[in-house]
Amino acid sequence: MRVQPAAQTGAEGRNDAVLRASHISVEYGGTVPTRAVRDVSIELHRGEMLGIAGESGCGKSTLAYALTRLLRPPAVMTEGQVLFCGRDGAAPIDIMQLEPEALRRFRWTVVSMVFQSAMNSLNPVISLRRQFSDIFEAHVPEMDREARDRRSRELLEMVGIDPSRLGGFPHELSGGMRQRVGIAMALALQPEIVIMDEPTTALDVVVQREILLEIARLRRELGFSVIFITHDLPMLVDLSDRLAVMYAGEIVERAPAEWVGGRPAHPYTLGLQAACPDLLGERRALQGIPGSPPDLRQRLRGCAFAPRCQYVFGPCADIHPVLSPLAPPAAAVIESVLDRDGGKTSKLNDWAVACHLHDRTANPAGPPDELAGDPLGTGGLVPPAVGAGLGVDPTGRPARGQDQL
Amino acid sequence: MSVLQVQDLTVDFAQRRGPKFRAVDHVSFELVAGETLALVGESGSGKSTIARALARLLRPTGGELLLHGRPVGHRGRKLRDYRREVQMVFQDPFASLNPAYTVGHHLRRPLRIYGHPRKGLEEVVEALLTSVNMVPATSFVSKFPHELSGGQRQRVAIARALATQPGVILADEPVSMLDVSIRLEILNLLDGLKRDRDLALLYITHDLATARYFSTQIMVMYRGEIVERGPADSVILRPAHPYTQLLEASVPGERTPHRLDELAPVRGAGGTNVILAAERAEATAATGCRFRRRCPHAMDVCSTHPVEQDLGDGHLVRCWLHDPKVREKSGDRAAPQQSAPSGA
Numbered sequence: 001m002r003v004q005p006a007a008q009t010g011a012e013g014r015n016d017a018v019l020r021a022s023h024i025s026v027e028y029g030g031t032v033p034t035r036a037v038r039d040v041s042i043e044l045h046r047g048e049m050l051g052i053a054g055e056s057g058c059g060k061s062t063l064a065y066a067l068t069r070l071l072r073p074p075a076v077m078t079e080g081q082v083l084f085c086g087r088d089g090a091a092p093i094d095i096m097q098l099e100p101e102a103l104r105r106f107r108w109t110v111v112s113m114v115f116q117s118a119m120n121s122l123n124p125v126i127s128l129r130r131q132f133s134d135i136f137e138a139h140v141p142e143m144d145r146e147a148r149d150r151r152s153r154e155l156l157e158m159v160g161i162d163p164s165r166l167g168g169f170p171h172e173l174s175g176g177m178r179q180r181v182g183i184a185m186a187l188a189l190q191p192e193i194v195i196m197d198e199p200t201t202a203l204d205v206v207v208q209r210e211i212l213l214e215i216a217r218l219r220r221e222l223g224f225s226v227i228f229i230t231h232d233l234p235m236l237v238d239l240s241d242r243l244a245v246m247y248a249g250e251i252v253e254r255a256p257a258e259w260v261g262g263r264p265a266h267p268y269t270l271g272l273q274a275a276c277p278d279l280l281g282e283r284r285a286l287q288g289i290p291g292s293p294p295d296l297r298q299r300l301r302g303c304a305f306a307p308r309c310q311y312v313f314g315p316c317a318d319i320h321p322v323l324s325p326l327a328p329p330a331a332a333v334i335e336s337v338l339d340r341d342g343g344k345t346s347k348l349n350d351w352a353v354a355c356h357l358h359d360r361t362a363n364p365a366g367p368p369d370e371l372a373g374d375p376l377g378t379g380g381l382v383p384p385a386v387g388a389g390l391g392v393d394p395t396g397r398p399a400r401g402q403d404q405l
Numbered sequence: 406m407s408v409l410q411v412q413d414l415t416v417d418f419a420q421r422r423g424p425k426f427r428a429v430d431h432v433s434f435e436l437v438a439g440e441t442l443a444l445v446g447e448s449g450s451g452k453s454t455i456a457r458a459l460a461r462l463l464r465p466t467g468g469e470l471l472l473h474g475r476p477v478g479h480r481g482r483k484l485r486d487y488r489r490e491v492q493m494v495f496q497d498p499f500a501s502l503n504p505a506y507t508v509g510h511h512l513r514r515p516l517r518i519y520g521h522p523r524k525g526l527e528e529v530v531e532a533l534l535t536s537v538n539m540v541p542a543t544s545f546v547s548k549f550p551h552e553l554s555g556g557q558r559q560r561v562a563i564a565r566a567l568a569t570q571p572g573v574i575l576a577d578e579p580v581s582m583l584d585v586s587i588r589l590e591i592l593n594l595l596d597g598l599k600r601d602r603d604l605a606l607l608y609i610t611h612d613l614a615t616a617r618y619f620s621t622q623i624m625v626m627y628r629g630e631i632v633e634r635g636p637a638d639s640v641i642l643r644p645a646h647p648y649t650q651l652l653e654a655s656v657p658g659e660r661t662p663h664r665l666d667e668l669a670p671v672r673g674a675g676g677t678n679v680i681l682a683a684e685r686a687e688a689t690a691a692t693g694c695r696f697r698r699r700c701p702h703a704m705d706v707c708s709t710h711p712v713e714q715d716l717g718d719g720h721l722v723r724c725w726l727h728d729p730k731v732r733e734k735s736g737d738r739a740a741p742q743q744s745a746p747s748g749a
Contacts, residue, residue, distance in 0.1 A: 238657045279617065279656050286589045286618055287589055288588060
């Protein structure tokens with residue numbers, strides 16, 4: 001069985017959000033603006049790792065940059081609000097309203113970032129000592145030189161690098177070590193949120209695995225929240241607590257990671273999963289996702305994934321699907337099972353998908369088996385007998401529209 | 406039928422200080438028509454150097470290449486004949502196509518250079534584009550690389566490699582720069598072309614899963630040496646070398662029998678007096694088994710250079726754990742042989 005006890009964070013419910021972004025839209029200006037992020041709402045719980053998956057150009061990084069106000073022209077955030085709720089329980093801070101000086105202090109101390117290419121995010125001509133000192137001088141001016149040095153050494157040691165390297169330069173380190181330095185720097189001021197934008201993409205599998213274990217360990221020890229962006233779905237399933245799959249600037253599926261690992265509900269997620277073959281599984285015919293993502297300068301009618309989707313039917317061409325909780329009866333049955341399983345119902349509403357296949361009014365037959373969503377890993381839906389016994393109305397579905405991550 | 410035989414290939418690089426750096430150390434293998442040979446390993450293990458040596462983009466320090474059983478010339482006409490027969494597909498389709506020229510130009514060039522008359526050139530170009538599923542071909546001929554997606558560019562690069570009707574294709578990480586969603590299409594395309602044209606394919610990758618699915622044989626390379634080789638399923642499902650086991654344990658989402666924390670411990674007990682993980686991963690032994698600094702099974706004998714052991718079925722491993730004498734001495738408990746889990 002795949003469902004495990006909810007992470008401490010998940011169990012406390014949705015009030016314990018550290019970052020709450022609503023209706024974010026970002027455009028890259030131009031004669032015809034590119035709408036890279038389209039009305040995305042997302043919530044990051046305290047201490048959790050939220051994975052964001054999707055292929056290139058689907059808006060993952062743009063979203064992360066928008067959350068930290070790191071967008072640079074021609075990118076403009078046209079709509080949306082980002083609220084930060086600190087550990088101290090003070091009133092939520094509206095990140096979009098921060099004055100330049102407050103924003104400067106906010107970054108790194110509260111939200112820090114690890115970039116894809118550590119090669120380029122470290123300055124090649126100054127020593128690591130100098131680069132660590134820069135952080136402390138800018139954010140903790142009262143620290144003296146000795147304290148800065150001590151803390152820098154601690155940080156290096158924390159990520160598994162010999163502190164004697166402090167006087168060295170980035171080019172003396174391997175790619176994996178540079179990425180570790182990047183992580184150490186991001187953690188230097190004990191932020192509450194760390195955004196990691198493909199931090200291991202350029203690295204070898206072994207090094208990648210070491211870094212991921214390192215991140216998991218540090219997160220356990222220091223208790224920060226992580227938004228982890230990558231195109232590697234199996235890695236996210238392994239790593240994160242919840243995950244959101246983005247396509248054409250929107251979130252198309254969002255669920256606790258181990259559920260999506262079991263059986264996703266959106267055809268795009270299924271496609272991504274199939275595109276990464278199992279190493280040790282049965283030999284099978286392998287297939288990618290045909291076609292390419294849509295041009296985001298265009299107005300998208302209907303479902304953006306429809307042209308590439310093998311399940312396309314009636315409403316897909318014209319009606320835009322809204323991210324909604326997974327339809328009953330599957331969801332209701334799961335709820336009852338989970339309820340018996342120890343009251344983890346709060347997680348249930350966390351499984352949402354933007355796809356007409358799951359809309360019982362448009363598709364009374366319900367989604368095909370492989371997209372039915374299967375959190376329990378039973379290899380199929382909970383037997384109908386169980387659902388019938390619970391008196392679930394097979395056509396009932398929750399109100400749409402006011403969904404929130 | 407063996408098309409290209411590689412014997413004792415060795416490549417040294419000069420270093421400003423110190424001795425020469427041996428990137429490829431006495432590597433021998435052969436490429437067979439209609440089969441794919443996968444070469445896997447981490448960056449810096451020498452995979453690409455082998456491809457570049459085979460494509461004669463650099464001159465090997467030692468060893469011999471035999472094309473259809475005949476030695477390969479070093480210059481002039483002979484070298485050109487060799488290059489016609491052995492073509493390469495590069496990793497980065499954004500860098501390997503010239504942004505100033507059209508798709509058609511990229512395909513006409515090799516055809517003209519290798520003596521195709523002007524007459525009928527366009528038909529061949531269109532046939533090439535069709536063979537890589539770029540249809541309708543006429544609409545792509547006059548396009549520039551920047552008008553194409555990454556996957557389409559890589560298709561053009563493949564079509565260009567096919568233009569000279571080679572017998573051997575060297576594909577150096579042909580999909581690692583592409584999006585996950587289109588990788589399998591490109592690999593399926595290469596696989597189909599291999600079958601249709603009876604090509605011998607060298608597939609260089611760090612992705613073990615696609616190596617398994619798309620190749621007949623797999624070679625695992627570590628710091629210039631082949632440490633394990635054999636039939637694809639045998640190597641992946643029953644890895645015998647601790648390095649192959651480490652690679653597999655690092656693949657996300659897999660439940661391999663070898664647990665990573667045992668193979669590559671991040672911290673020693675108490676966090677004191679350990680070789681730090683990141684540093685340790687860098688340490689290569691100069692003599693003996695090169696993997697021994699990272700190896701959880703390292704023994705005294707590992708300071709001498711291991712010889713290849715045959716595990717049967719063409720599955721070879723260069724590791725002392727599988728040496729019959731060593732196994733006898735250690736009471737046969739040493740070898741984490743094949744799938745016997747070291748951590749279960």
